[in-house]
Amino acid sequence: MVAPSRKKSVVHPPHDHTHESTPQKNHHTRVKHVERKRTASISQEDGMEYNKRVRKLHKAFLAHGEELVKDKQNSGSNSDAELPIFDPDCDPENPKKLLFSDISSAAFNIKNGVQRTPCVRSLQLSSKCEMDLYFKKEYLQVTGSFKERGARYALSKLPEKYKKAGVIAASAGNHALALSYHGQQMNIPVTVVMPVTAPLMKIQFCRTLGANVILKGETIAVAKEFALKHATEHNLKYINGYDAIDILAGQGTIGLEILDQVPDVDAILVPVGGGGLIAGIAVAVKTLKPDVHVYGIEAETCPSFTEAYEIGHIITAQAKASLADGLAVPTVGGNSLETAKGLIDKVITVKEESIALSILRLLEVEKAVVEGGGAVGLAAILEGKVPELKGKKVVSILSGGNIDTTVLGRSIERGLAVDGRLIRLEVVVSDRPGGIAELTSTIAHLGASIKDIFHERAWISTDVFHVKVKIIAETRGKEHVDEIETALKKIYDNVVLH
Structure with a gap:
């Protein structure tokens, strides 16, 4: 249930949107509750004065942001320096909803600036997964992900x-x-602030593309x-990703392209992190x-969108390290959640x-x-999470590479271990000369390749x-593993496979 709206009295600090942030003890804590705790230590008199200053600053920021900055710079005043920084385009208490007309405008605007990526049927995986499976290959964009679409349109606007x-x-x-x-393509100066832990390859690539890269903090929150x-200080436009x-x-x-490329599609599998991709695609697809x-x-290590969508409002989920690190966003976007509802x-x-x-x-x-x-879309299929899609025409979005x-x-x-093609086994053998050699010879005769011992x-x-x-050892698959286990147990008393 969505909490009733109330008059804002504070400017809210930015939420931590990365898996590197310190997890909240209660990962179902409402955003509003957290914010009330942050102001609880202020006395009533000081709090009233604080709220007046914040409302004044917020109003001035929205209406006269540039003039406000100039005034502060000219006066040299730092009286408001301790006030939280606020992104007016992404206010969780006053979320905005995306309209189909916005997507139509974007499609026209960016058509000559980004790749129209292929959406190709997979012959082998369609057969294996028992469905007509297509892949929308967004990793073929110049910088390797779907993010170019939103970035291009935001810059053009x-x-x-x-x-x-x-x-x-x-x-x-x-x-x-x-x-x-x-x-770089549009001759617009870009500054990107990256944590010092960001991959060196990506830092260098951004600099090669002409961006001003600032390394700051251990986490994306900082x-x-x-x-x-x-x-605020340099009159730049902040763009939430x-x-x-x-x-x-x-x-x-992307949704418009999929409907054009696979007109009779039954279902679309969309990776979810902060929620922007699925919100945009859902509006496009459900409208048409x-x-x-x-x-x-999304990865089960950070189910922030799952929990927020079920509850109906933003929560902060506990995020753990994941292979899907780009999806590990502890707090989803307010506009995205409101749009996707x-x-x-x-x-x-x-x-x-x-x-x-x-x-x-996908590699093989x-x-x-x-x-x-x-x-993650293919992962849901392989894990058996979408049995209702068997026999259907399905598009899975390969969002990045x-x-x-x-x-x-x-x-x-x-992956090889999960597939039964890389195994770890323990065998107790005689410590006499030739005992280990006999074991390795047996494994070799069974057709497995020893990688480490x-x-x-x-x-x-x-x-x-x-x-x-x-x-x-490397094997041919799970059936081969069963053969190896059966053969070894006939020779040795203590055999354990992992």
Whole structure:
């Protein structure tokens, strides 16, 4: 149930939208409740004066933001320096709803600036998954993700003063890259504030694209706070990467393209992080073809959209590390949630193992290098979360391909393990000469390839004349693993497979 609206008395600080933030003890805490606690220590008299100052500053910021900054700079006053920074375009207490006309405008506006990505049927995975499965390949955009659509449209909608002064955003990845590239293409100065923990490759790419990169803080929350202050002080336009209405409109153009490329589609699987992508697509699809089902997919390590959509208002979910790091947004966007209400048919969470297996499948079968966030749609299918879609025509959006090489390697190994093609087994053998050699020879004859082997004598419960051998081996799959286990148990008493 949505909490009743009330007159605002404080300007709200920016919410932490990254998985790197410190989790709240109660992850179902309402945003409003948290904000009330922050002002609880102010005395009544001081609080009234504080609220007057905040309302005055907020009103002035909305109506005369540029003049306010100039006045403060000229006067040298810092009396309001302690006041929280506020993004008027993304106010969770007064959310805005995206309209279909916004998406239509965006489609016309960006058609010559971004790629119309292919939406291709997968022959092998359609057969394996028992459905007509298509992939919308957004990772083929120049900077490797769907974020270019919203970035391009948001930049095109800027007033002339901001096209000259420039824009600023806080991002550790795809939004920063998208703004940097299209800012360069449109001759608009771009500043991106990135946490010091951002991947070096992405930092360098943004600089190569001409962006002014500022490294600030350990988390995106710190970077965002700095970016908002910097925007106010330097007359720059702050662009939220997943909740600004123009961003949502740009992302919604994917929905228009899907309906054009696969007119008889039954369902669309959409990755969900902050909610901007699914909000835009849902408006586009449900306006033109209400019978098409829209599914939201997110990692179970950060089910922020699932919980917020069920409850009907923003909450802060606990976020853990995930292969789908781009989706690990603890607090979804207020505009995105408000727009998506009533338009999404199902929201699903998927396991890390399924994401890893999906990355592997896409690499092997589709020859597509896709980041974890882009692979969650296929993960939902492989995990058996959408049995009702068997026999249907389904589009899964591969939203991005910016995955670090080291993470890709780990994902492949994890995927092989989930698929039964990489196993770890423990066997207790005789410690006499030739005991270990006999075991490795047996495994080789069974058709497995040993990748690593080590043994231990001190920490086993059998007699001192035996040794525990631990082996990591490649196999042909789960049936092959069963054959290996059966054969080894006929020879050895202690065999454990992991």
